[in-house]
């Protein structure tokens with residue numbers, strides 16, 4: 001490093017130490033098990049391990065399964081886990097109890113939500129608008145949901161979504177935060193626009209839940225889905241969730257009416273009678289090991305306000321961008337994440353040449369981020385366990401990679 005760069009590095013390291021010392025959320029890192037020497041900036045793909053999870057999973061396996069056996073379904077915590085854990089997630093996404101149910105993958109829940117929304121749409125509604133820049137599974141599922149319900153899936157850039165909504169629109173599927181660029185979309189405004197056009201708004205919250213306030217009830221969202229293995233730290237493949245606004249629950253006609261969503265599952269009747277509430281979003285037997293691991297993971301949120309998480313997330317990403325500007329030679333990276341706070345999720349995506357090799361090198365040096373095709377370095381900031389010194393080290397290491 002040149003003399004001025006060394007001075008600037010000392011300055012930034014000192015600022016980072018000060019910011020960490022003043023951070024009201026700094027103590028939350030103890031709620032996670034993270035390997036020494038690693039800066040983990042991939043919690044927007046797989047969140048870190050909350051400290052209480054291994055013990056809880058061991059208990060579920062050895063006692064609840066090993067000793068209690070089948071009795072755990074009825075006398076223990078198993079059968080009602082999907083709605084109980086849904087109610088734990090609800091406050092994190094601004095939903096009152098009884099509207100969130102946990103289970104299946106995000107892809108499967110998207111299918112339920114989109115077909116459910118299409119079946120609730122008014123007559124003459126022929127189009128399903130779909131975020132064209134979305135994570136691919138959303139587009140694949142939307143295309144199938146549209147075929148099944150006689151709609152036409154119409155890809156739309158989120159910046160033009162409001163203008164594209166009209167009297168033909170049945171429903172709109174949008175991402176709250178774009179997985180690649182980290183752009184935060186205007187959930188209140190776009191939901192309002194959908195309603196003004198007489199359409200339903202379906203939101204994918206994978207990259208926002210647990211990172212920033214969502215306000216599902218406050219903004220009148222109709223359906224929402226999201227995964228729990230990113231900012232909610234539920235573990236690899238942990239079950240996703242489905243939000244069905246209370247006003248739609250009675251009319252919600254799930255395309256996957258499995259026996260777990262039946263009003264009386266153990267009556268074993270040949271006719272399907274849907275359960276009341278979000279419970280009708282259940283399909284088959286829940287994956288209890290993953291689900292109870294998720295429930296234990298959510299303890300990491302005890303006493304934590306999403307607003308405080310958002311404030312720290314913005315401070316972290318601001319500081320990271322400042323460090324990148326200081327350390328990375330001019331012209332080597334370009335941020336594709338909006339600078340405006342109102343348009344930024346909890347990640348920073350930097351476009352660069354040879355991004356895959358750059359990320360491999362960063363990981364080899366202990367800074368774990370993500371590569372997204374074709375040319376994006378993606379750094380996710382999970383305020384529960386990432387600090388300002390991590391942001392400084394990550395940017396400094398990136399500067400070293402560029403020599």
Ligand SMILES: Cc1ncc(COP(=O)(O)O)c(C=O)c1O
Pocket residue numbers: 105106107108135137138175179204206207227240
């Ligand atoms: C925006 C978005 N939607 C959906 C998914 C896929 O979810 P799942 O694999 O749970 O179906 C992901 C990530 O995997 C995602 O980032």
Ligand SMILES: Nc1c(O)cccc1C(=O)C[C@H](N)C(=O)O
Pocket residue numbers: 044045046135179206
């Ligand atoms: N779900 C994933 C998986 O099973 C393997 C690897 C990555 C993932 C991801 O979650 C990717 C993530 N949705 C993304 O935003 O890129």
